[in-house]
Amino acid sequence: MTLDDAQTPFLAVDATVVRANADRLSRHLAGLGVPLRAHVKTTKSVDLAALLDDGRPVPITVSTLAEASAFADAGYRDILYAVGIAPDKLPRVTALRDRGVDLTVLLDSVEQAAAVPAGVPALIEVDCDGHRGGVQPTDPVLLDIAHTLAARGAVPRGVLTHAGESYFADGVAALRAAAAHERDCAVRAAAVLRAAGFEAPVVSVGSTPTAHFATDLTGVTEVRAGNFLLFDLVMAGIGVCTPSDLAMTVVATVIGHRPDKGWILTDGGWMATSRDRGTARQRVDQGYGLVADLDGTLYDDLLMTDASQEHGILSVRPGSSAALPTLPVGARVRILPNHACATAAQHDRYHVVRPGSRAVEAVWSRIRGW
Template sequence: MHDPNPGLDRLTTPCLVLDEARMTRNIRRLAAKAEALGVTLRPHLKTAKSVDVARRVLTGGSGPATVSTLAEAEVFAAAGVQDILYAVGIAPQKLPRVLELRARGCALVILIDSLAQAQAVAEAAQAAGQPIPALIEIDSDGHRGGLRAGDPELIEIGRRLHDSGAELRGVMTHAGESYGVDGSAAHAVFAGKERDATVAAARALREAGLPCPVVSVGSTPTAHAAEDLSGVTELRAGVYMFFDLVMAGIGVCDTNDIALSVLTTVIGHQHDRGWVLVDAGWMAMSRDRGTAAQTVDQGYGVACDLGGRIYPDLIMRQANQEHGILALRPGSTERLPNLPVGTRLRILPNHACATAAQHDRYHVIPEDGSGALMEWNRFGGW
């Protein structure tokens, strides 16, 4: 991160800090990767939940984009993002909002993986007299929802959509199990699973006489490790624009790529225990302990100085609602740094999505080095 920014000294802590230069570098890295692989990049905006970030990550600011809530779709559509995939299985009760968004000009596509959903989509499309395009979710690694590429129900769902006034747009998968392995070689294996599963499903649909123009894959680990996406049309990823300690822990990025941090202030000490108390607890960091199962457990986050330089082995070992306890990681031979009351620190998060969700804005260090902090709003809700 940059040298200490005097603007950070004037902020009320805890608050969320975003390094625009790092974010921009991360965005460009994956854009270049997608271009080299010959696929369209469809960034996931669920981590950012910010129109300002969307304008910097999306081509022309209008899409294509991925979202995880209809609230995201509504906010981004109002800001001019028109090509949106809602990449969570649709609940039938949400279809009126889908139709309303589409009626306002948003080319929203939804996701299904069952005949029950296909039936609900078909009925809603027929009643409204307008098509609702849908992708069928494919299970490529047993992580969550979706159909196996060889499941006969795939063709039944495809026909139900295609013959009903809805629209079969294609297939999609997400290899969430890639988060549980370490290194680009292991992530490349999962990228291959994503490709093979979706390409096989697309082939099955086409051989049944059904259209399948979209073949969509992606997670942040697999997007960065993919080597061959033949037969795939688009690539999705989300947390890559910010990165976090979980991604660093499995080798997708380095800690120097993490663009997001929480600004906090030292409020006390327990010298006999080697503790430094700060005013950022789990309400600021979230309760996410995503590195606990990794080779290096980072507690609730890694402590940095105001300029973003990491204090060796100093982590947030414990977190209460509004108190964080910093201490050296177990077994460390480092010396605890001198951090008087009032010292400002920055804490790198385990999971950028969860930490960002605790805050309503980003305090942005501009990449042009002007020194004047910017403020970008973020939103929540469903």
């Protein structure tokens, strides 16, 4: 099977680029003396995660218990479930722990803490930028949660924060500031716990932007990031990577033309790319994605500008004087996505390639559902 004959639309992933992305972040974090706890929510693939450390089970973060279960099946034993725990999911947590998985949960309320069974470790979510959940580092409820956990025999293992706003930072200065602020919030919250007598061995921070731009992680014990294995145009738009670092593309086939409108139509619609329009809020709106040929060379100012369920529309970027390339019916293109997490979720598998080759050397499955 090759990129020329696999049935479109499908995901192509360049394993060499994934490996380079993994190595770059590992080197950066090693320089700061803090280990990575890779987030598998973007890739949802045991095979892709194996590129992180030559197949050795590394500490991971998951966004669903389905991911936790699949990675447990593959031998992973150190897993953080980094979505605030719903009490009725705790029996599944306990079942995974009974299988020998050191599964940690996340919470930010006394209500949740009061439901955690004895022996289950929990991180307390700290808010650093008003993006989602979490308690403020100095909010007295932080200690209420820790005391509630301890009283039940559950384990207040430390704190976690996620700089969600860093996805809207732009440029080196803003990214470094977001990273420093994320660390400060987490370290401050851990200090509150320790002053009250809790050991709080874990101080977990992370997002793909802050992981790459942190310059000092003193007091932090682990960094979470997931998007970086694949990267996407939103990350490129704020300067965390360049388009050449994107490891995943959607391969689509040209099925028609509308010369009157300057359109090329493909069989890759939003079902293949997702509805994510993350770059619409950035300085440069990339539509549904940039367009490259099968060998990965970008066409000049060609975008996927619109989508219906199974149709993509390619056209020249508004305002550009670039010419529409000649792409006959049957020609194939690669779409560089806005948001790797969302685009990958539209598919059940990855077609794995290497630079300079169109051969599909493996097909790797993705974990679905919850």
